[in-house]
Amino acid sequence: MKAPRSLAIPYAVWVLIFTVVPLALVIGFAFSDTDGKITLENIFAMSDYMAVLFRSILFAIAATVICLVIAFPAAYIISRANAINRSTLVVLLMVPMWINFLLRTYAWMTLLEQNGVINRLLGLIDLGPxxxxxxxxxVILGMVYNYLPFMILPLYSVMVKIDQSIIEAAQDLGSNKIRLVRKVxxxxxxxxxxxxxxAVFVPSVSTFIISRMLGGGTNDLIGDIIEMQFSGNSYNPHLGSAMALVLMIIVLFMMSLFNQFGSEEDVQL
Amino acid sequence: MKTVSSKVYMYLLYLFLYLPILVLIVFSFNQSKSRANWTGFTLHWYADLFRDERILTSLLNTVIVALAASVLATVLGTMAALGIHSMGKTARGLFMGATYIPVINPEIIMGISLMILFKFFVTRTSFQFGFATLILAHISFDVPYVIYNVLPKLRGMSPNLVEAAQDLGCNPRQAFFKAVIPEIMPGIFSGFLMALTYSVDDFVVSYFTSGTTVETLSVTIESMTRVKVSPKINALSAIIFVVITAILIIKNVIENRRLRRDMALSRVAVREARTRR
Incomplete structure (x- = not known):
């Protein structure tokens, strides 16, 4: 005996109202003006923001690559530790994630400012500011700092399943370290x-707080521009929706590149 | 943790992760308002924090929204998981696809799309931005995590469980509440906890759906970092850090104790097997 399928009906209604309809509204707003007429103006207006869009993608790619390079050895080291060290190391990775990301980013302001902690320490040995x-x-540092655990944890969870004997077999058969990494x-x-x-690219490409707090207004990303269309003085949800649509397309493109490996219900974190 | 270089690497990594938090905490005890000058030890930012009505109100708001949203999301998500579990492949695929959207969609898009939806009702009816919009929005991003936690438990459940309960005299309703629900309870509970964490921590979606009357803690923190920054924020983050670290350490100690016991037990089992041979 199984539970009746009808139990999922409330959720189906919920998804329709709070996921499908809002996304349809975004698309509708992107292709219409304030009078409700259909227009492509908002999409064409995007051409003014190409530099911002390009910068967002570039920064997000940079942050993702740096995270991958830092996370790969870290996840491997954790996965080869004994069970008790392993669980402690994973918990230590998760503690910072539980602290509000605004506070963490704010902490970097304290560290990096002109008369911040790092410059003061450097000043003691007559360097800087x-x-x-x-x-x-x-900005990229802020992205790496905030989203690094999102890279380490999924890597760790697949690496911990790699049997030590496979690694030893590769070494016995003459693999050096580089070949071991590349082939196994x-x-x-x-x-x-x-x-x-x-998990790193999506929040990086769409962030608007990290760039505002650490970028100092000269490194606006697509998230900042979208946010301004909805809550700033330049209220224009139609243009904002067009930008959101472009952002969604970028994210979908990345997903199609990388998601073929993951299974549908395999969600980390 | 075998070679020296891997040890050094891990120390540097954790230094990077904890340095900003350490700085926040140290400056919460700083007498001067400056973020760089150390002028002496004080606790008065902590005292100020507990007198700051705006922070306390938004803390309360966060608790109300997070609890309401995660409880409702747990009910909705558990029901959904039970339904989805009974579905055929196509319907299940459709549902899982829809469930994946809030997980993968950039938060800012979820925020603005819900803002557009709510605004549609606000301009046409007496509906207002506030607790209702926040809770509705939070439920929407919470439910997927409940489903992701409950479904594996349903899949791992023995198909004979319900039959056994019925053979022992349960009617279908009793079998459901006395056999199925306890069996999937760990999944329901971890889904609830995950939903609660995401709700407490959320900034972006709350920022777009809170309106001007009700502020959650992250929204307050954001507006504080925007204008004048007070060491009260540092005091607040120090408290949050200590509470969360304590919870996680206790959890970890309990798990490690269990792990050690399991290891010892398996060692005993191996020894016994050897002597028997």
Whole structure:
């Protein structure tokens, strides 16, 4: 005996009202003006924001690649530790994630400012002050810092399943470290990599707080521009929806590139 | 953790992860309002924090919204998981696809799309932005996590369970509440906890759906970081950090104790097997 399928009806209604209809509204707004007439104006107006769009994608790719490079060895090291160390290391990864990301990003402001902690420490040995904040590097740093655990955790969860004897076999058969990574670890970690890439890229490409707090107004991303259309002085939900639509297309494109490895219900975190 | 280089690597990684939090906490005890000058130890930012009505109100709002949303999402999601579990392949695929949307969709798009929806009703009816819009929005991103936690438990459940309960004299309703629900309870509970965490932590969706009357904690923090920054924020993050670290450490200690016991037990089992041979 199984539970009746009708139990899912309330959820189906919910999805319709709060997921499908809102997304349809975004698409509708993107292709209409304030009088409700159908227009392509908003889409054409996007051409003014190509630089911002390009910057968002570039920053997100940079953050994703840096996260992958940092996370791969870290996840491997954790996955080869004994069970008790392993669980402690994973918990230590998760503690910072439980602290509001606004506070974490705010902490980086304290560290990076002109008279912030890092510049003061450097000043003690007669260095600096350096311009560490309000530039593209600071924004990418903020992305890497906030989303690094999203890369390490899915990588760890596939690597921990790799049998030690497979690694030993590769070494016995004469693999050096580079070949071991390229021929054994990398292919076996692929599902974790694709989950991690999406988990870092999507929030990075759509962020508007990290760029505002660490970018100093000169590194606006597509998220900032969308946010301004909805809550700033330049209230224009039609243009904002067009931008949101473009952002959704970028995300879908990334998904189609990377999601072929992950299974539909395999959600980490 | 075998070689020295891997140890150094991990220490550096955790230093990177914890350094900003450490700085936040240290400056919560700083006398001066400045974020860079250390002028002496004080606790008065903590005292100020508990007198700050705006922060306390938004903290209460966060608790109300997160609890209401995660409880409702748990009910809705558990029902949905039970229904989805009984479906054929096509219908299930459709439902799982729809469930995946809020998980993968950028938060800002979820935020603005719900804002457009709510605004549609606000301009036409007496419906207002506030608790209702926040809770509705939070339920929408919470439900998928409940479904993702409950479904595997349903799949792992023995198909004979319900039959056994009925053989022992349960009617279908009793079998459901006395056999099925307890069996999937761990999944329901972890789904609820996950929903609660996501709700407490959420900023982006709340930012677009809260309107001007009701502020959650993250929305308040954001507007504080925007204008004048007070060490009260540092004090707040120090408290949050200590509470969360304590919870996670306790959880970890309990799990490790269980792990050690299991390891010891299996060692005993191996020894016994050897002596028997």
């Amino acid at each position: 350096y311009q560490l904040i309000n530039n593209s590097g600071a 670890l990398l292919p076996l970690s692929m599902p974790g990599i694709s989950t991690g890439v999406i």
